[in-house]
Amino acid sequence: MSDTNTEKSVGLVTTQLMKIQLPAGGLKLENGGILPELNVAYETYGALSSTKDNVIFICHALSGDAHVAGYHDSSKKNVAGWWDEMVGPGKGIDTNHYLVICANILGGCKGTTGPSSINPKTGKPYGSAFPKITISDMVDVHRLLVKQLGIDHLAAVIGGSLGGMQALDWTIRHPEMIDRCICIASATSLSAQALAFDIVGRDSITSDPDWQGGDYYGTGHPPHRGLSQARKIGHITYLSPEMMTKKFGREKHNNGDTDSSFSTDFQVESYLDHQGDKFVDRFDANSYLHITSAIDEYDLTERFGSLEKAFGPIKGKVLVVALSSDWLFPPEQSVEIANALLHVGKKVSYCNLQAPHGHDAFLVDIKHLSEVMRAFLPWVGTIQRPPISTCLEFDHIANMVRPGTRVLDLGCGDCDLLSMLTGKNNISGIGVDIDLKHVIKAIDGGHDIFQADIDAGLAMIPDDTYDYAILSETLQVVHNPRFVLKEMLRVARKGIVTFPNFGKWSHRLHLWFTGRMPKGDSLPFEWYETPNIHLFTLRDFVELCQQDGIKILNLVCITTGWFNKLLVQLGFRNLGADRILVKITRNDSAENQ
Numbered sequence: 001m002s003d004t005n006t007e008k009s010v011g012l013v014t015t016q017l018m019k020i021q022l023p024a025g026g027l028k029l030e031n032g033g034i035l036p037e038l039n040v041a042y043e044t045y046g047a048l049s050s051t052k053d054n055v056i057f058i059c060h061a062l063s064g065d066a067h068v069a070g071y072h073d074s075s076k077k078n079v080a081g082w083w084d085e086m087v088g089p090g091k092g093i094d095t096n097h098y099l100v101i102c103a104n105i106l107g108g109c110k111g112t113t114g115p116s117s118i119n120p121k122t123g124k125p126y127g128s129a130f131p132k133i134t135i136s137d138m139v140d141v142h143r144l145l146v147k148q149l150g151i152d153h154l155a156a157v158i159g160g161s162l163g164g165m166q167a168l169d170w171t172i173r174h175p176e177m178i179d180r181c182i183c184i185a186s187a188t189s190l191s192a193q194a195l196a197f198d199i200v201g202r203d204s205i206t207s208d209p210d211w212q213g214g215d216y217y218g219t220g221h222p223p224h225r226g227l228s229q230a231r232k233i234g235h236i237t238y239l240s241p242e243m244m245t246k247k248f249g250r251e252k253h254n255n256g257d258t259d260s261s262f263s264t265d266f267q268v269e270s271y272l273d274h275q276g277d278k279f280v281d282r283f284d285a286n287s288y289l290h291i292t293s294a295i296d297e298y299d300l301t302e303r304f305g306s307l308e309k310a311f312g313p314i315k316g317k318v319l320v321v322a323l324s325s326d327w328l329f330p331p332e333q334s335v336e337i338a339n340a341l342l343h344v345g346k347k348v349s350y351c352n353l354q355a356p357h358g359h360d361a362f363l364v365d366i367k368h369l370s371e372v373m374r375a376f377l378p379w380v381g382t383i384q385r386p387p388i389s390t391c392l393e394f395d396h397i398a399n400m401v402r403p404g405t406r407v408l409d410l411g412c413g414d415c416d417l418l419s420m421l422t423g424k425n426n427i428s429g430i431g432v433d434i435d436l437k438h439v440i441k442a443i444d445g446g447h448d449i450f451q452a453d454i455d456a457g458l459a460m461i462p463d464d465t466y467d468y469a470i471l472s473e474t475l476q477v478v479h480n481p482r483f484v485l486k487e488m489l490r491v492a493r494k495g496i497v498t499f500p501n502f503g504k505w506s507h508r509l510h511l512w513f514t515g516r517m518p519k520g521d522s523l524p525f526e527w528y529e530t531p532n533i534h535l536f537t538l539r540d541f542v543e544l545c546q547q548d549g550i551k552i553l554n555l556v557c558i559t560t561g562w563f564n565k566l567l568v569q570l571g572f573r574n575l576g577a578d579r580i581l582v583k584i585t586r587n588d589s590a591e592n593q
Contacts, residue, residue, distance in 0.1 A: 009080070010045040010088050010095055013070035017041050017111055020144045027141070033131020037120050040145045041066045041111020042103035045087060046095035048151075055151050056093060056377070057142065058083070058102040059159030059166035062234075062291055063283060065110035068102040069095075085366050092370030097379055098155065105166075106141040107133045107290040115286030116217060128214035133290055135162075135298050139169045143177075153177055156377055160184035160362040161329065162291070165298050168337070172300075175315040182373060184321040184362045187333035188307055188340075189299035194328055197237050198292045201230035205285045214286050227285040228276030235275045240325035240358030244268065307340035314346050319376045319443070321362075321369065322352040328359040338450065339460040342430075349376065351439050351451040368436060375444035393498055393581060396556050397470065398424050400496055400583050405467035408432065408492055410454050410484070411474030415442035432458070455479045458487045466492040473579075475499050476532045482548065485584075489550065495584045501557075503537030503574040505567070538574045545584065554583040 020027075020038040027035040043066045048055065058068055060082070069087035071078045087093045087100055104112035107130070115130040122129075146154070154177055159167040164186025171181040190198070205211055208226030216222050239247075252265040263269070304310035318341055322334035331352050338350035353368050355361030362369060394417055401407060403425045409418050412431030415438075421427045431442050431449040442449040450460065455478050469492035471484070476499050478484045488495045510518040519526065538557075545552055557568045557577035567576030 008088050008090050009084065010070040012074065013043050013045065013067070013072065013081075015041050015043050015066050015072070015111060018145055018148060020141070020148060027144075029131055029137050030134045031132045033133075035113060035131065038106075038113050038141065038144070039111065039117070040103050040113075040141060041108075042101060042145060043067060043070075043081075045069055045100045046098050048099045052151060053153060053155060054098045055146075055154050056098045056100050056156045056158060057146065057154050057170070058087070058093070058100060059142075059157065059163035059170075060102060060105065061159075061161040061163050062288075062295070063279070064163070065108065066102050066104045066112075067110075069100070083363065083366075086370055086373075092366065092373045093158070093377070094374065098377070101146065101149070101151075103142050103145055105138045105291070107138070107287055107294070109284035109287040112141070114284065115214065115290060116284045125217040127217055127286065130214075130286065130290065132293070134294050135165050135169055136173065138294070139166050139173065142166075143170075143174060154179065156180040156182060158182040158184075158373070159186070161186055161359065162295055164329075165295070168300070171314050171316060171318065172310055173313075175313045178316045179378060180317045180319070180376065181314075182319045182321065182376065183334075183337060184369070185323045185326050185329045185334070185359055186337075187329050188301060188310070188337060190296055191330075191333070194237070195296055197233055197328075198296050201233045202289055202292060204229035204233065205289060208285075211285060214289075216285075222280075223285045224280040227280050227283065227288060228273075230285075230288060231276045231279035231283075232272040235272060237328040238358055238360040240327065240356060242325060243357050246356075247271070307336070308344045311341050311344050311346060314341070317347040317376075317448070318349070319372070320348065320350045321372065322350070323355045323359065323361045323365075324352055325356055326359045326361065335460065342450075342460060342465075343462055347448050349439075349443055349448045349450070351436065351449075353436070368440075371440050372436075372443065375440050393472070393558060393579065394420050396558070396581050397421070397472065397496055397498070400554060400581075401425050401427060401468055403427070406465070408461070408466040408469040408488075410458075410469060410471050410488060411477070412442060412447075412449065413438050415445050415447040415449065417470065417472055418442075418447050419445055454484055454487070457483070458491050461491040463490055464493060468492055468494050468496055470496045472496075472498045473500070476534045476536070479533065481534055482544065485544075485548065485550065489584070489586050493585065494553070496581070497541075497584065498579060498581045499536070499541070500532070501538050501574070501577045501580050502535040503539060504564070504578060505575045538577060538580050541580065541582065549587045550584050551587045552582055552584055556581040 018040045020040055022038055027038050064082050067081045068083045069081040071080055089096050093100055104110040106112055107114045109116050115126050119126045157167045157170040157178055164183040167181050167183050171178045205223055205226035208223035210216055210221045211223040248268040251267040253267055253270055300307055300310040320334050320338040322331035338348050341348040351372055355365035357364050401421060405427055407427045407429035409431045412433050415431045418429045418431055431447055432452050432454055434453045439449050439451045469488035475481050475497055507518040557573045558579040559565045559568055559576055560578050564576040
């Protein structure tokens with residue numbers, strides 16, 4: 001590969017073709033079909049490390065191909081790879097660190113064996129004779145490619161949409177090969193609505209008289225009208241309603257070139273016509289039929305009995321990414337994947353990116369996705385990180401947490417507390433936070449984290465999953481502290497809560513003499529910018545615990561200054577404490593340390 005003038009590009013690339021070495025009987029497919037020969041089109045970017053531990057495999061979506069990054073020639077009209085903004089030097093998938101491989105899928109029409117390929121038995125395109133394929137068949141073919149390239153291990157497998165299904169299949173069926181998996185805007189099976197769109201799209205193709213039962217090759221009349229219609233139907237599902245309104249609304253082009261009384265001047269119709277016309281120039285109708293059928297048949301629950309059983313073999317870390325405006329693969333389906341992984345004790349992180357473009361957002365709204373992926377991927381070599389800042393409160397928490405236990409940090413921020421507990425107490429932990437910036441920093445620090453609003457509950461976590469749940473300086477910022485406390489003691493045997501004590505004598509005096517809200521070390525914000533929406537005292541918290549059947553196992557008052565310490569020593573804890581640290585459990589729990 002040579003350089004181009006394009007900044008941060010992988011440069012000029014060439015799609016390569018690999019003839020896969022098959023056993024004498026050919027490649028046996030999941031549904032019983034056999035392919036006597038197999039070619040795979042692929043591209044690579046970056047360099048293989050001496051230990052061969054830096055390989056990332058990218059799985060493309062329905063209409064994608066091997067050309068994920070760079071340019072095929074230097075002409076101004078040449079189009080960059082379909083994920084060029086993500087793959088390259090210094091980008092989310094950094095080719096300065098990784099050897100990146102992307103290959104066209106089985107059944108495709110961009111070099112890998114598919115319906116338009118020559119059947120060696122007849123010397124003609126397969127057409128209707130091409131066997132039925134599955135997503136597992138696609139992964140098996142790519143695994144054969146990787147093996148033939150001399151690679152036995154993948155640092156990560158990454159995919160969005162159909163590519164996410166392939167990534168999950170890689171991780172489930174070949175767990176020994178995969179260190180990390182990134183599953184973006186995908187699902188373990190299609191919804192009924194998504195199935196319906198695929199069914200109508202395929203019907204558009206097979207109803208086109210030019211389809212000729214799949215044997216249209218060489219006739220000069222491929223089913224372009226049906227394929228164009230299928231693409232239009234599919235493309236509607238890729239954009240969010242908000243983006244459709246923003247791009248088109250009810251605008252008209254008024255150029256007077258409609259070809260029938262039922263055509264319109266609406267901009268959205270012109271746009272869909274353009275998408276359909278472009279698609280028939282680069283894609284094959286039979287490939288569309290086979291690939292969408294494989295997507296529709298993909299169902300991990302049906303195949304394994306449950307998602308928990310499906311995910312049982314997984315060994316690597318998994319990052320699940322949802323897109324907020326995606327209604328083809330809605331965020332609830334990504335949450336389902338992440339929850340099932342968490343239920344079976346896998347190392348999983350989840351985030352929901354605010355992306356307005358709908359399902360296509362993973363291809364176009366890549367800024368935050370790039371940041372999340374860059375943080376999750378294992379860099380080659382050791383990254384030097386600044387030492388984790390600690391504080392007296394952290395030390396007290398560490399003393400309350402038994403070494404080697406499981407810890408859930410609610411409102412975890414950058415996961416500094418989890419980092420300290422991991423190093424000092426050898427705990428295994430996961431964080432929960434709603435702020436994407438915190439999620440990215442936590443992932444970059446090597447932690448598992450769920451992007452979630454703890455005010456909405458912890459439904460993704462089963463009862464008694466953790467030994468400790470921690471609310472460090474978080475209880476006062478949630479909307480429903482009572483509910484959050486109940487949830488944390490449902491998912492963990494013990495809780496550790498820290499909060500600023502509004503009952504301290506200096507706060508009382510400040511309010512008494514000035515008539516204004518106090519501001520200090522434990523309450524550092526002005527009233528109009530404070531995140532604290534519940535200001536309460538030690539006495540308030542103790543009374544709430546008594547009302548809700550919560551047992552206080554240990555209580556620590558954190559103080560500053562000799563006078564405050566004296567008050568606490570004399571028993572006036574509510575007057576002297578700046579901050580409170582409490583270890584709690586349910587009243588029906590055993591009181592053990």
